[in-house]
Amino acid sequence: MIALHDIKSPKPEDFPSELEGLRMTKQRREILSVILSKRDHPTANDVFLRAQKRMPTISLATVYNCLEALVSHGIVRQVNFERESSRYCPNLNDHCHFQDESTGQIHDVTFKKGVNLADFLELPQGTEISHLEISLKGRIGSS
Amino acid sequence: MIALHDIKSPKPEDFPSELEGLRMTKQRREILSVILSKRDHPTANDVFLRAQKRMPTISLATVYNCLEALVSHGIVRQVNFERESSRYCPNLNDHCHFQDESTGQIHDVTFKKGVNLADFLELPQGTEISHLEISLKGRIGSS
DNA sequence: AGGGGAAATTGGAATTATTCTAATTTGGAG
DNA sequence: CTCCAAATTAGAATAATTCCAATTTCCCCT
Structure with a gap:
C-alpha cells in the first residue's frame, strides 16, 4: 500500500x-x-x-x-x-530531525527498529504522550 | 560535590x-x-x-x-x-521536558541509566551532536 | 441549473516574542 | 582615582505568526 x-x-x-x-x-x-x-x-x-x-x-x-x-x-x-x-515535513513515518550546522540542511532521522519511548525515558507512570518532538543539531564528521 | x-x-x-x-x-x-x-x-x-x-x-x-x-x-x-x-531551566543534568497539557506544568524527564542517543536513533555515522532537545506533551493518566 | 450559506481565501492590520540601538552606567585594572 | 570595556537601560525595530473583516468559493438543497 x-x-x-x-x-x-x-x-x-x-x-x-x-x-x-x-x-x-x-x-x-x-x-x-x-x-x-x-x-x-x-x-x-x-x-x-x-x-x-x-x-x-x-x-x-x-x-x-x-x-x-x-x-x-x-x-x-x-x-x-x-x-x-x-x-x-511530509514524512509521516515516526522520525525526528537533525540539522546539519554546516549546511543548514535538515535530515530526517528514524528510530531504531522496535525502540519505544518508555525504553529510554524515565516517564512518570501513566503518562500519555500526545506529541513528541526531537530536534538535533550538529555536524557530520568527515571521517 | x-x-x-x-x-x-x-x-x-x-x-x-x-x-x-x-x-x-x-x-x-x-x-x-x-x-x-x-x-x-x-x-x-x-x-x-x-x-x-x-x-x-x-x-x-x-x-x-x-x-x-x-x-x-x-x-x-x-x-x-x-x-x-x-x-x-537550571537543571544541568541530562534530561528533557514533558508538558502536562492539563496543568501546563513542565516536568523534567531523565534518561534511563546508560542510554545513549545512538542506541535508539539511526544517525548517519560520524554525526556529532552539538545540541539535542526532546519535548513531550501529554497527560498523566489517572490510573 | 439556481440560490443560500458555511467555509475558505485575501490583504492588511495587529500581536507577540525577541533583538537591536544608542545613550548611560558600572566596576574592575592599572 | 581614572579609564575603558562591558553591562544595563528604554525604547524602537524586526520577524513570525495570527487576527480581522470583506470577499469569494463551492457544496448542498430544491
Missing part, C-alpha cells in the same frame, strides 16, 4: 477532493504539492514563494491557514528547531 | 563574582537566583516580573541579555515547546 506522502512529486491534480476529512481546495492542493515535491523542510515563507510561482494570487495568510489545516489533519508535520521559524 | 544548580534557593549574594567565566553582575545574580528559586521553567517575561520585585529598575532587555549570557555559558538551559516562548 502506497501512501500519499510516499509519492515523489505529485501534481496538485493528483489529490482527491477530500483528504483525512479535509476539504482539498485549490490552495491546499497546491501547498501540499509544494511540500511533497521538494522535501527540504521549507518554512511557511518558502512554501509561499514556491506556491506563488504557479498560483500568483495566493496570499501568505492562506499559506499559514493551509499549513495549519494540513498539520491539524495529520497530513504534514510541523518541525521546530529552537526559536527558528517552523518548517514543514 | 554539590553544584550550583543543586542548591535549592540561593540568595543572589551566594554567587561568586564570576561563574564559568561569566562576570556575575547584580542583575545576572538576581536572574540566576530567580531561576534557581522556583524551578517551574519560567519564560523571560516571568523572570522579568519576579526579578522586578527585588530589583524594580531592571529592564526586560536586561533579562533577555542576562538569560542569553547564562545560557551561552552553560549555567542555565533554554527550553522550547513548539512555537511557545522560551523557558529557562
Whole structure:
C-alpha cells in the first residue's frame, strides 16, 4: 500500500477532493504539492514563494491557514528547531530531525527498529504522550 | 560535590563574582537566583516580573541579555515547546521536558541509566551532536 | 441549473516574542 | 582615582505568526 506522502512529486491534480476529512481546495492542493515535491523542510515563507510561482494570487495568510489545516489533519508535520521559524515535513513515518550546522540542511532521522519511548525515558507512570518532538543539531564528521 | 544548580534557593549574594567565566553582575545574580528559586521553567517575561520585585529598575532587555549570557555559558538551559516562548531551566543534568497539557506544568524527564542517543536513533555515522532537545506533551493518566 | 450559506481565501492590520540601538552606567585594572 | 570595556537601560525595530473583516468559493438543497 502506497501512501500519499510516499509519492515523489505529485501534481496538485493528483489529490482527491477530500483528504483525512479535509476539504482539498485549490490552495491546499497546491501547498501540499509544494511540500511533497521538494522535501527540504521549507518554512511557511518558502512554501509561499514556491506556491506563488504557479498560483500568483495566493496570499501568505492562506499559506499559514493551509499549513495549519494540513498539520491539524495529520497530513504534514510541523518541525521546530529552537526559536527558528517552523518548517514543514511530509514524512509521516515516526522520525525526528537533525540539522546539519554546516549546511543548514535538515535530515530526517528514524528510530531504531522496535525502540519505544518508555525504553529510554524515565516517564512518570501513566503518562500519555500526545506529541513528541526531537530536534538535533550538529555536524557530520568527515571521517 | 554539590553544584550550583543543586542548591535549592540561593540568595543572589551566594554567587561568586564570576561563574564559568561569566562576570556575575547584580542583575545576572538576581536572574540566576530567580531561576534557581522556583524551578517551574519560567519564560523571560516571568523572570522579568519576579526579578522586578527585588530589583524594580531592571529592564526586560536586561533579562533577555542576562538569560542569553547564562545560557551561552552553560549555567542555565533554554527550553522550547513548539512555537511557545522560551523557558529557562537550571537543571544541568541530562534530561528533557514533558508538558502536562492539563496543568501546563513542565516536568523534567531523565534518561534511563546508560542510554545513549545512538542506541535508539539511526544517525548517519560520524554525526556529532552539538545540541539535542526532546519535548513531550501529554497527560498523566489517572490510573 | 439556481440560490443560500458555511467555509475558505485575501490583504492588511495587529500581536507577540525577541533583538537591536544608542545613550548611560558600572566596576574592575592599572 | 581614572579609564575603558562591558553591562544595563528604554525604547524602537524586526520577524513570525495570527487576527480581522470583506470577499469569494463551492457544496448542498430544491
